Amino acid sequence: MFISFVIYLIDNWKTNQNTYIVYQDTIENKLEVEVALVKKEKIIFSNADGSAVFFKNHGEKVKSGLLIAQQYNDDHSKSLSDEIKMIDEMIEIKQGIKNANHSVGSAHYDAIELEIQQSLLNSDYSNVLLLIESVNSSEFNDKYYAYEMYTVEELINLKNSLNKNILSDKVSYYSPSGGLVSYQFDGLENIYSFDRIDQINLNDARKFDLKTENTVDAKLKSENPLYKIVDNFEWYLVGDIPSEHYDILSTKKYIKIRLNKIDKTIYVEPYRLQRYGERLLVVFKADRFLYQYLDDRYIHIDIILEEFSGLKIQRDSIMKLDGVTGVYVADANKIVKFRPIHIVGENEACVVVEEGNKLNAGSRGTIIIGEKNYSTIMTYDSVVLDPENVYEGQILR
DSSP states (O other): OHHHHHHHHHHHHTOOOOEEEOEEEEEEEEEEEEEEEEEEEEEEEOSSSBOEEEOSOTTOEEOTTOEEEEEEOSSOHHHHHHHHHHHHHHHHHHTTSSOTTSSTTHHHHHHHHHHHHHHHHTTOHHHHHHHHHHHTOSHHHHHHHHHTTSOHHHHHHHHHHHHHHTTSSEEEEEOSSSEEEEOEEOSOTTTTBGGGTTTOOGGGGSOOOOOOEEOTTOOBOTTSEEEEEEEEEEEEEEEEEEGGGHHHHHTOSSEEEEETTTTEEEEEEEEEEEEETTEEEEEEEEOSOGGGGTTOSEEEEEEEEEEEEEEEEEGGGOEEETTEEEEEEEOTTOBEEEEEOOEEEEOSSEEEEOOOBOSSTTSOOEEEETTEEEEOOOTTOEEESOGGGOOTTOBOO
16 A cells, blocks of 8 residues: 555656646637728829929828918919819719710810811821820829719819919919828729729739839829828728638628737728628728828738637647546646536637536536536636646646
8 A cells, every 4th residue: 555655646746737727818710811991082183294392291181171282383274274174074064964974074185186186287297196195095084083082062162273273383282171191102092992892893802013102202294193182081991701701790780800000909890791702802891090001002900700708728728538528627736627618619729618607706617518517617727738648636746
């Protein structure tokens, strides 16, 4: 008996197992996704050649009607007149006076027609070819498209501003609406346009090459982008994820995401969820923290699919004893005891288990497995990290 006791004592004295303390916690089932940002950007174009002087800082919040920039040029009256004609045409379309599908941009093309006729009279055939080529150019259409984002009131204010400068030696530019001033362009403003949000597809969710340009101190040409006003209260995030997550997302009115760059969590509205075979296009509508992403087009986020709260334990601790799932716990005397658990949530690294039914606060709870009651783990229990190297009743050092 004495020899058996010594062997038992030595065997347990040599045992040194890693353990950790159990606490209440919350775990997430999440997806890490890179998404594209769709912002409400109103682009203001240059009406003349030359550098501009800016009166507002990049990222500064402004109200409607504030002076943003001035551009000096002695020969800009004609371009301003053409601009005003196009604005008048857009106002008529917005007011329903003119059909939007009829003669869009006619003032622009009428002016080109007159120039072609004059060039023919002067036998300036090379200029005729250049003018014909400009008719097929997308530059005017891109510029005209930008006016569609303006309200009638904003167009009238813009027209009045241009009229004031028609005989001046400088062109002043004002904010058409409230928002954040941005002088940075990435070349994707038309792809990720606010007006295209319902037409955006899975191909748009892929990452395009950025052509970043800053207009501050840049030598500008007429009809070049000058600056933009970005609405900081409404924006969208576009991405694609595996289709298997559709069922979880489609049942939620709001979805929790984490903005990794600033480590903030916000709730977004699932504006569009559209299946494309094994991929799912997701479009989330957000209303906070856009000022942190004014210059970003692609960002990394976590889509939090599910959250589970309870006692958090590591997956490596879980084992089965006689068909029952549980963990080994070392009590105050370092004696190993098996405690069954009931898992309520999990991710790749951890699981969350319930505390069970308690008689009073601070007591150990019980869970039902099959038809039997078992005492389960509780807060501050010391759980064995590697259960394969211990057995019930063993004394840990």
